[in-house]
Amino acid sequence: xxxxxxxxxxxxxxxxxxxxxxxxxxxxxxxxxxxxxxxxxxxxxxxxxxxxxxxxxxxxxxxxxxxxxxxxxxxxxxxx
Numbered sequence: 001x002x003x004x005x006x007x008x009x010x011x012x013x014x015x016x017x018x019x020x021x022x023x024x025x026x027x028x029x030x031x032x033x034x035x036x037x038x039x040x041x042x043x044x045x046x047x048x049x050x051x052x053x054x055x056x057x058x059x060x061x062x063x064x065x066x067x068x069x070x071x072x073x074x075x076x077x078x079x080x
Contacts, residue, residue, distance in 0.1 A: 032040070
């Protein structure tokens with residue numbers, strides 16, 4: 001359909017971008033304060049305890065019933 005011409009890259013810096021290395025180092029990261037570390041730890045513990053609580057409270061609801069999964073009301077049991 002369209003013919004593509006093979007031409008060199010018109011800008012030298014585009015071709016050399018892979019080899020470019022900066023001599024400027026990034027600034028060092030700031031250390032988190034004790035309050036920030038405490039907040040992060042508390043948030044992590046809250047999420048973990050929420051998941052564990054959901055498993056503990058929701059586990060019995062996921063268990064199959066002993067009657068083979070068939071529930072009978074009292075009136076149906078009395079009629080038999």
